[in-house]
Amino acid sequence: MNQPPRFIGSEIYRHSSYGHWHPLRVPRVSTVMDLARALGWLPAHQYLVSPRAKPAALYGFHTSAYVAALQAAETAQAVSDAVRARHGLGTHANPVFPEMYRRPATSAGAAMLAGELLREGGIIYTPAGGTHHGFPDRANGFCYLNDPVLAIQSLRRNGATRVAYIDVDAHHPDGVEYAFADEPDVLLVSTHEQNRWPRTGALEDAGSGQVFNLPVPAGFNDTEMAFVRERLILPAVAAFRPDAIVLQCGADAVTEDPQSRMALSNNAHWAVVAALMPMAPRFVVLGGGGYNPWSVGRCWTGVWATLNGHDVPERLPNPAQDVLRALKWTGQSRVKAPPEQWVTTLRDQPREGPISDEVRTRVAQLTARSGVWA
Incomplete structure (x- = not known):
């Protein structure tokens, strides 16, 4: 893999929001793009503008009726009761907003492009992706389209025969499991908070393919994630011998996130990225x-720094601090002003702690069930 990692982004995310009251009102992808550029980590030759997926390209997973309904809802900026009931559009979680087709179609286009670009191997980062709750005929959990599924399908169309999907989001990837639970050539390993929406992904749920779900307790810390990484994730991937890996790196498992009660630092995410990177020739x-x-x-x-081998500075330079100081969290009562470390540093302080008996027992159960790396 001589070509450097490539970052797929788009300006559509800069001014697009699910609404002033929705959890996805906050800027995310644009912040990563701006911060990476402020640090000198995103030169033009590594950045690609995401294409927007055409409707027919989405039919590999989504129904034509659903895609048509999503487009019509964007055009009309309204949905009927029948469309809401059938397709889950226009709900509190999946509201009508101006870019409700174009925005997810852009992240879907990036996911499918990733599979094409990695025909000969390499690394692609698309932080707009990871909408792992989408179902073929229905929006679900803020996810209108399921780009992880589309990425896996694209990788397989472009030469990958064994794809490992790893998910460290706080929420279980119910849409991805629906798509591949019975596929022996797709490995799914998910760590997610127990008793957290969508309340799927029980330890016992294994499909008839290669599915390993690890529900973890609230307060799940860096030490526990390191244990899970070394005892479950890496052995599972090594035994599976993938020629492509897709990592969903949801950041809602960190302590400061309002949508979970997990207690990771961002070091835990970066360590998973670094450990998986050499394990397959294709990495999304x-x-x-x-x-x-x-x-x-x-x-x-x-x-992105981890994928490129960049050293993370102890204190961010002023241009990078300016990006973080300019962020707003409107309508959010939890944080009136960000703590200084949120704008002066990139790396969190490690959040280590004891490994709970629950985590040890569940990892042991999954290890025993595998019959391969026990």
Whole structure:
């Protein structure tokens, strides 16, 4: 893999929002782009503008009726009761907003382009991706289209025969599991907070393919993630011998995120990225959840640093601080002003702690069930 990692982004995310009250009102991808450029980490030759997926390109997973309904909802800026009931559009979680087709179609286009670009190997980062809850005929959990599924399908069309999908988001990837639970040539490993929406992904859920779900307790810390990484994620991937890896790197598992009760630092995410990077010739890294604008921007910019081998400075230079100081979290009562470390640093302080008996027991159960790396 002689070509440097490539970053697929778009300006559509800069001014697009699900609405002033929605958790996805915060800037995320644009913050990563601006922060990476301020640090000198995103030269023009590594940046690609995402294409927008054409409707027919989405039919590999989504139904034509659903895609048509999504486009019509964007055009009309309204949905009927029948469309809301059938397709999950125009709900509190999946509202009508001006770019409700164009925005997810752009991240879907990036995911499919990634598969094409990696025909000969390499690394692609598309932080706008990771919408892992989407179903073929229905929006679900802020996800209108399922770009992880589309990325895996694209990789397989372009020469990959065994794809490992790893998901460290705080929420279980129910849409991805729906797509591939019975596929022996797709490995799924998910760590997610137990009793957290969508309340799927039980330890016992294994499909008939290669599915390993690890629900973790609230307060899940860096030490526990390191244990899971070394005892579950890496052995599972090594035994599977993939020729492509897709990592969904949702930032909602960090302590500061309002949508989970996990207690990771961004170091945990970066360590998973670094460990998986040499394990297959094709590597796609997606974003996912992340609803605190400072923590998600810092986490995902550090993912890009990890993919490129950049040293993370102890203190950010002023141009990078300016990006973080300019962020707003309107309508959010939890943070009146960001703590200084959120704007002066990229790396969190490690959040280490004891490994709970629950985590040890569940990892042991999955290891025993595998019959391969036990």
